[in-house]
Amino acid sequence: MTTPIGEKIRTLRKQKGFTLDRLAELAESSKSYIWELENxxxxxxxxxKISKIAMALDVTPDYLLTDAVAVEDATDTAFFRKYRTMDPSTKEKIRKMLDLMGGDE
Structure with missing residues (x-):
């Protein structure tokens, strides 16, 4: 019997092209544990565990655990979390790329 969290993990894993093995590796877990969560x-x-799986899938733990968070919001939050830890030169490159893509509109 699949649970909502299991369906979210499976959907995101497949969207990213991850195998069970790859997600387990990224989340510092086992393939059987990821399979069990999904199925x-x-x-x-x-x-x-939820935090590590969420990080590997570029979403927030809240997205995996609740129905109230849209995947877009969770993905944006995960991006900003990564962005905040980047060095200043990398942040500047990202801002320049955004400007070139017309991100200020």
């Missing part, structure tokens, strides 16, 4: 109704996973 069964396991006990609620730990916050640490």
């Amino acid at each position: 069964k109704d396991p006990p609620r996973p730990s916050a640490d």
